[in-house]
Amino acid sequence: MAVLRLTPTSLAVLGLVATLAAPVAAQTMTRDNGSPVGDNQNSQTAGPNGPTLLQDVHLIEKLQRFHRERIPERVVHARGTAAQGEFVSAGNFSDLTTASLLAAPGKVTPVTVRFSTVIHGRGSPETVRDPRGFATKFYTDQGNWDLVGNHTPIFFIRDAIKFPDMVHSLKPSPVTNLQDPNRFFDFFSHVPESTHMLTQLYSDLGIPASYRKMQGNSVHAYKLVNAKGEVTYAKFQWRPQQGEAYLTRAEAEKIQGMNFNNLTADLYMAIDEGQHPKWDLYVQTMKPEELARTKYDPLDSTKVWPGVPARKIGTMTLNKVPDNFFEVTEQSAFAPSNLVPGIEPSEDRMLQGLLFSYYDAQTYRLGANKQKLPVNRPLVPVKNYQIDGYGDGDGTKGDVNYQPSRRPGAYSENPHYQYVRTPLAGTTQTQAIARTDNFSQAGDYYRGLSATGKTNLIGNLAADLGAVKNAEVRQVMLSHFYKADADYGKRLTAAVKGDLADVERRAATLKE
Numbered sequence: 423m424a425v426l427r428l429t430p431t432s433l434a435v436l437g438l439v440a441t442l443a444a445p446v447a448a449q450t451m452t453r454d455n456g457s458p459v460g461d462n463q464n465s466q467t468a469g470p471n472g473p474t475l476l477q478d479v480h481l482i483e484k485l486q487r488f489h490r491e492r493i494p495e496r497v498v499h500a501r502g503t504a505a506q507g508e509f510v511s512a513g514n515f516s517d518l519t520t521a522s523l524l525a526a527p528g529k530v531t532p533v534t535v536r537f538s539t540v541i542h543g544r545g546s547p548e549t550v551r552d553p554r555g556f557a558t559k560f561y562t563d564q565g566n567w568d569l570v571g572n573h574t575p576i577f578f579i580r581d582a583i584k585f586p587d588m589v590h591s592l593k594p595s596p597v598t599n600l601q602d603p604n605r606f607f608d609f610f611s612h613v614p615e616s617t618h619m620l621t622q623l624y625s626d627l628g629i630p631a632s633y634r635k636m637q638g639n640s641v642h643a644y645k646l647v648n649a650k651g652e653v654t655y656a657k658f659q660w661r662p663q664q665g666e667a668y669l670t671r672a673e674a675e676k677i678q679g680m681n682f683n684n685l686t687a688d689l690y691m692a693i694d695e696g697q698h699p700k701w702d703l704y705v706q707t708m709k710p711e712e713l714a715r716t717k718y719d720p721l722d723s724t725k726v727w728p729g730v731p732a733r734k735i736g737t738m739t740l741n742k743v744p745d746n747f748f749e750v751t752e753q754s755a756f757a758p759s760n761l762v763p764g765i766e767p768s769e770d771r772m773l774q775g776l777l778f779s780y781y782d783a784q785t786y787r788l789g790a791n792k793q794k795l796p797v798n799r800p801l802v803p804v805k806n807y808q809i810d811g812y813g814d815g816d817g818t819k820g821d822v823n824y825q826p827s828r829r830p831g832a833y834s835e836n837p838h839y840q841y842v843r844t845p846l847a848g849t850t851q852t853q854a855i856a857r858t859d860n861f862s863q864a865g866d867y868y869r870g871l872s873a874t875g876k877t878n879l880i881g882n883l884a885a886d887l888g889a890v891k892n893a894e895v896r897q898v899m900l901s902h903f904y905k906a907d908a909d910y911g912k913r914l915t916a917a918v919k920g921d922l923a924d925v926e927r928r929a930a931t932l933k934e
Contacts, residue, residue: 502538507740520764547682556638568760582775631667634699642773755784864906884917901928
């Protein structure tokens with residue numbers, strides 16, 4: 423039987439052995455109100471055999487706090503691990519943006535990064551096939567910027583209105599509490615735009631071997647705005663200096679049997695041993711007039727930007743394991759709506775929905791004053807009239823909690839920081855984007871895989887698609903993959919014993 427071997431240093435990182443330290447004088451325990459505790463071993467009772475007394479406020483407080491140790495679990499990205507460090511700008515990028523963190527070469531900005539799985543719960547294994555979240559909080563001198571993304575460069579859907587349904591389909595069944603390919607392929611059979619993401623996710627890319635050795639991507643496009651008000655559309659990508667490494671399905675199953683915290687252990691051990699992981703941040707850019715020149719819609723979150731050059735803008739180093747896992751990993755609140763001057767949201771339909779969704783989700787979990795928690799608190803002073811609510815310990819001082827006001831010291835807006843004006847045309851609508859191009863990039867990705875990579879993709883996908891009982895759902899999905907690439911579709915159809923002639927007929931009717 424394989425045995426996982428850990429060094430004493432590694433065990434200390436995981437909290438499995440005590441770290442040796444010089445003896446220190448005993449310190450008196452206190453209650454939350456600061457009063458000393460006389461006995462933490464025995465409850466107050468009415469005599470030697472009597473009932474416990476309600477007046478034992480230390481006992482009551484301990485039980486109350488114990489019951490409230492857990493906050494609501496994230497609906498997505500519940501299983502996470504955070505680390506901290508710094509980002510160093512590679513130059514002066516004022517030609518692109520007024521964002522101060524990119525204003526000078528060598529400028530240092532502190533960061534917190536949270537890696538995560540997307541679908542599965544807080545206690546799930548880290549060896550599952552799942553997109554990995556890669557969220558970075560930059561504590562800039564203009565406020566906090568959250569670059570929220572995944573390790574894949576794309577997503578399953580392009581419109582946020584489908585987000586709850588997509589997540590529901592991928593989550594465990596409300597009947598059996600088991601994740602079921604019959605459910606999520608039923609959903610995806612109606613969503614041909616998912617073909618690209620499914621192809622990437624079921625390749626070996628779907629199971630990272632290490633958080634240190636995987637990419638991070640913004641997935642969505644943003645607007646960079648310079649001092650002249652000029653707009654550049656941008657996609658961001660973290661490239662690990664350590665190289666990339668992913669697991670086959672068999673490798674993941676073997677590791678899970680030994681250590682289902684493999685990604686957290688790997689990251690924390692490396693940092694503790696001085697092997698601080700680094701990522702270079704690259705940005706791809708398009709001018710507004712270039713958006714109409716591509717076969718696909720560049721603001722579609724199911725698309726990459728092939729052939730668009732990338733420019734390095736900085737390097738991030740993670741060099742600190744947080745002192746408290748809960749305070750940093752669980753209480754960190756990332757949202758793409760946390761932006762700074764010079765970085766604005768694009769018209770990406772998925773991003774537009776997540777601007778609300780992520781911030782609202784964090785407000786539900788942590789309360790209206792989530793930004794005042796240490797991990798979320800900006801380095802710059804916060805000056806507004808958002809007041810009161812749970813956890814508001816340092817709220818507005820003085821009589822003015824409204825704006826505008828003529829009183830001395832009152833806060834006022836600065837027109838210099840208004841969003842850039844975006845030209846609009848047309849009428850309100852509820853319809854799909856014009857350039858869907860649902861299949862070509864999935865085919866490009868398949869053809870770019872090695873022979874082994876293609877074989878692994880077919881095997882991984884067939885393992886789940888072959889379990890689908892509904893023949894109609896199975897045949898529709900096969901037609902999507904066939905439309906992406908005929909060889910891909912034929913091999914997958916053979917692997918799940920589908921009807922190839924029917925698949926080819928269905929694929930012929932599909933439109934890009």
